[in-house]
Amino acid sequence: MSKLKSQQKRMISPKIEENYNYMKTKLGIKTSFDIGYRELIILKQRIHIYYVTGLCDASVVQEMLKKLVEINDVETNKKMLPEIIENRLVHQQVESVKTMDEVVDQVLSGLIAVFIDGERSAQIIDVRNYPGRTPEEPDTEKVIRGSRDGFTENIIENTALTRRRLRDENLRNEMVKVGERSKTDVCITYLQDVADDGLIELIKNHIGQIKLDGISMAEKTLEEFLILRRWNIYPLVRYTERPDVAASHLLEGHVLIFVDTSPSAIILPTTFFHHLQHAEEYRQVPSIGTFIRVVRFMAVLAALFLLPTWVLFAIEPSLLPEGLSFIGPNDEGNVPIVIQVLLAMIGIEFLRMAAIHTPTPLSTAMGLIAAVLIGEIAIEVGLFSPEVILYVSTASIGNYVTPSYEISVANKVVSMTLVIIVGLFGLPGYMISITLYILFLIQIKSLKTPYLWPFIPFNPKAMIQILIRVPVPYTKSRPSIVHPKNNYRQP
Numbered sequence: 001m002s003k004l005k006s007q008q009k010r011m012i013s014p015k016i017e018e019n020y021n022y023m024k025t026k027l028g029i030k031t032s033f034d035i036g037y038r039e040l041i042i043l044k045q046r047i048h049i050y051y052v053t054g055l056c057d058a059s060v061v062q063e064m065l066k067k068l069v070e071i072n073d074v075e076t077n078k079k080m081l082p083e084i085i086e087n088r089l090v091h092q093q094v095e096s097v098k099t100m101d102e103v104v105d106q107v108l109s110g111l112i113a114v115f116i117d118g119e120r121s122a123q124i125i126d127v128r129n130y131p132g133r134t135p136e137e138p139d140t141e142k143v144i145r146g147s148r149d150g151f152t153e154n155i156i157e158n159t160a161l162t163r164r165r166l167r168d169e170n171l172r173n174e175m176v177k178v179g180e181r182s183k184t185d186v187c188i189t190y191l192q193d194v195a196d197d198g199l200i201e202l203i204k205n206h207i208g209q210i211k212l213d214g215i216s217m218a219e220k221t222l223e224e225f226l227i228l229r230r231w232n233i234y235p236l237v238r239y240t241e242r243p244d245v246a247a248s249h250l251l252e253g254h255v256l257i258f259v260d261t262s263p264s265a266i267i268l269p270t271t272f273f274h275h276l277q278h279a280e281e282y283r284q285v286p287s288i289g290t291f292i293r294v295v296r297f298m299a300v301l302a303a304l305f306l307l308p309t310w311v312l313f314a315i316e317p318s319l320l321p322e323g324l325s326f327i328g329p330n331d332e333g334n335v336p337i338v339i340q341v342l343l344a345m346i347g348i349e350f351l352r353m354a355a356i357h358t359p360t361p362l363s364t365a366m367g368l369i370a371a372v373l374i375g376e377i378a379i380e381v382g383l384f385s386p387e388v389i390l391y392v393s394t395a396s397i398g399n400y401v402t403p404s405y406e407i408s409v410a411n412k413v414v415s416m417t418l419v420i421i422v423g424l425f426g427l428p429g430y431m432i433s434i435t436l437y438i439l440f441l442i443q444i445k446s447l448k449t450p451y452l453w454p455f456i457p458f459n460p461k462a463m464i465q466i467l468i469r470v471p472v473p474y475t476k477s478r479p480s481i482v483h484p485k486n487n488y489r490q491p
Contacts (some may be wrong), residue, residue: 010100016046016117019100023050026104035107036061042071042085043078048115050103055110057129064089064112064125082116086123089114093126105183130154130260135161138241138263140405146283150241155185155260158243162189162256162265165247170194176207178222182214185260186222194253196483202447203255203268218262226257226268227446233413235406236446238274239264245279253484269449269482272441273466275404276300281469289469296401297467303398303411305434307341308418310391312430315423327387334382338423344384344392345416453481 013019020029027035027050034054040047047068051061067088075084086094097103098121103113110128135149135157151158159173170192177183186207190200206226215221219239227236240246246256246265257266267274276296281289310327313320314337317328329337378384395415402408414437421429444451454462462479464470478484 012098012100012103012115012120012122014118014120016048016115019115019122020048022100023048023104026100027107038065040065040068042068043075043081045078045081046117047085049112050107050115051112051127052107052110055130056112056127060091060127060129061112064091064127082119085114085116089123089125091125091127095124095126096121097124098122105177108183109185128156130156132157141240141242141245141279141403143278143280143283146279147242147244149243151243151246151258151263151265153261153263155187155258158258158263158265159187159189161243162246162250165243166191166250171250174204176204178207178210179212179214182216184215184218187258189250189256189258189265191250191253194251194478194484194486195255196253196485199255199269199447199482203257207257215259218259219257219264219266222257222259223266226266232444233410234272234441234444234451235275235404235410236270236444236451238267238270238404239406240267241265242279248282251478251489253478253482269447271446271449271453271481272407272451273453273455275407276402278403282472286469286471290467293467293469296403299398299401300411301398303395303402303408304415305418306391306395306398307345307415308422308430308433310387311338311341311419311422312427314387316426319427329385329387335384336423337385337388338419340384340388341392341419342416344388345395345412345419348392348396349412449481 010022023029023037029035029037029050034052036049036051036053036056038049040049049065067090068085071081071084071088075081077084086096097106103122103124106124107113110130112125112127114123114125116122130153132152132154135152137148138150141150149161151161163171163173168191172188172190172192174188176186176188178186188200188203188207203226207222210222210225212221212225223237229236240249241263246267249267250256254270255268257268259266276293278292278296281292283289284292313324314328317325320328335343379386379389399408399412402411418430418433418437421433425432441452442450442456450457453459454466459480462481465475473490476490477487478489480487
């Protein structure tokens, strides 16, 4: 019986002292310096106010206290005190709650709780003012022309940036909390009359089943619960920090997930080709956008297959036509070609990770040291042949051209694996490994969505829109892969 009672929610007591003792135990009042507590006497009744100092706007709190104290000067009806206080809380959102668990959760989320002695409910006032930066263009999704705002670590700002671009009454932002301890705000965003109900319900069920103490790594932890991909290296969700990209996917019928403290929105579901799209293609005329897209596809193919193909020709030069014999290494050096390529690829990774952890003023100097000293000396002593440096650098540029960082890293791992297999087994290893790689991509699904759609299963109309940046006036239907309720974008 005691166990059952402990599982029940603690109701707000009409005795304000009992509520104070509960809040003191749960929140550590007078122990945690950032938990604010004030007691006021209004019309001879005790009023308790609780808040977190770092998550509330101090000026708003002061103004609220001033309004409540003024009640003593202008009101006399003690019986109407709860209604009087509610009317004096001149804020955007005021909600009445009846359980202590709700009060604790809301206070820790940055809201203010007001208790009145003798009442079995508390007033919750939304005056959140989370610390953070102003919206600015994300570094990983820059465009030559276009908006310069981007998502921040504030979930309220992120939903507002999306709402600003879609002023549709059917836009829904459903907020839930995830994490027994962190109680992180997670927002599920979709167009009610466009997004598939089954997809929305599937995402809600996945989020509702998360049992964890906290998601301190925000969207990445949430992704691992949404997509049970085990050891699959390819990303099954797409991240974006651009509100215009997020709004565009909402119009197509996708669902977005915002996680508080993260500047990235999760787009669901996604395919391999979603990760190869960039906002720059839609900020240029269709012909230029198509050119950019084709060049990007070529760069991705180079990142994947250039090195294993060149290694194959280097170890089996008889496969090369006479006119292309110059691409092979003229001077093989003192180290086998396969080992040279692997060492060079690992060296590029060293530089990438060093650039991340190097202060910006020193990163330029580090690049010069790597290019001039390490690269030149490595060639002179015979560790690398010049061709190895050339092709590894070209493949690395192809990875940097890839818009999605997650898929560029996955392609790098695949390319390195293919190089090892080609070095061990030659032409048969090359053919079999690439075939297995394609079959691997075919069997991947993101929330029941085929990863290689519209290539496999083949959809000619959708494939044309993948390869060519079709002018917007001719884009009259939404992608069928998300099963939109309303298929036509231009009624």
